[in-house]
Amino acid sequence: xxxxxxxxxxxxxxxxxxxxxxxxxxxxxxxxxxxxxxxxxxxxxxxxxxxxxxxxxxxxxxxxxxxxxxxxxxxxxxxxxxxxxxxxxxxxxxxxxxxxxxxxxxxxxxxxxxxxxxxxxxxxxxxxxxxxxxxxxxxxxxxxxxxxxxxxxxxxxxxxxxxxx
Numbered sequence: 001x002x003x004x005x006x007x008x009x010x011x012x013x014x015x016x017x018x019x020x021x022x023x024x025x026x027x028x029x030x031x032x033x034x035x036x037x038x039x040x041x042x043x044x045x046x047x048x049x050x051x052x053x054x055x056x057x058x059x060x061x062x063x064x065x066x067x068x069x070x071x072x073x074x075x076x077x078x079x080x081x082x083x084x085x086x087x088x089x090x091x092x093x094x095x096x097x098x099x100x101x102x103x104x105x106x107x108x109x110x111x112x113x114x115x116x117x118x119x120x121x122x123x124x125x126x127x128x129x130x131x132x133x134x135x136x137x138x139x140x141x142x143x144x145x146x147x148x149x150x151x152x153x154x155x156x157x158x159x160x161x162x163x164x165x
Contacts, residue, residue, distance in 0.1 A: 006098055016114030017137030018076075021145075026113070029144040030136045032041045039073045044096040046133055046142055050074045054132045054147070056110045057133040058099040058119075066102045070123040075162035082122065083112045094137075111135045111143070112154055121156035123147075126157060 014030070021028045036042035043050045050073035057069045057077065067086065069077055083091055093099075096107045103115035112121045114137055127147040134150075136143035151158050 003052035011138065013109055013114065013143055015137075016104065016116075017111055017143070020114040021153075026087075026115075026145065026149055026153045028136075030141050031144070032140055033142055035140060041074065044143070048133060051126075052126055052130065052132055053142075054123075054134045055079040056112060056135055058094060058102055058157075059091050060092075060094040060098070061086075061088055062103075063107065066094075066117070068110075068115075068119055068121045069161060070112075070121065070126060070127060070156070071162045072126055072132075074165060075124065075126065076165050078161055078163040080100075081159075081163075085157065085159055085161060105128045105135070105137055106139070109135045109137050109139055109141075111117075111158075112135055113137070121151070121154045122161055123151045123158045124162040125160050126162065127157055128129060 035047050036045055039053055040050055043053055053073040054070050057066050059069050066152045071077055100106055103110055111134055130147050131144060132147045133144050
């Protein structure tokens with residue numbers, strides 16, 4: 001991770017995130033925050049609940065393609081629900097280096113906005129109607145955005161794809 005930050009990848013990632021949001025007419029508020037050791041700690045720093053932080057997870061198809069799954073921080077992917085929705089029998093979370101290759105973002109900074117490849121987006125229905133926080137393409141930053149505007153701008157499939165943790 002440090003190697004990417006040293007190369008300036010974090011600044012480039014945040015710029016890609018902001019440029020894509022602007023191109024989609026999406027209003028995002030990016031805030032700088034100290035590093036957090038957990039999602040719960042990040043929520044505390046931001047003054048929100050873990051459910052208000054949406055994880056952008058990179059999911060790999062058996063055939064090598066990818067998709068994004070947007071899941072609230074207090075929930076986890078329901079693999080059976082997501083497989084049924086996507087119409088495949090095998091999906092997995094790739095290692096961090098493969099996720100980076102697929103998106104141009106490191107874990108903890110991943111977002112569909114500004115991804116180096118525009119993978120399909122599947123958003124859990126529980127994020128609708130809320131202001132959420134998500135990765136902003138760089139370590140030390142979080143973005144706030146209206147979830148409905150985000151899913152609309154991304155053309156996301158909104159469905160029940162998660163289970164309580």
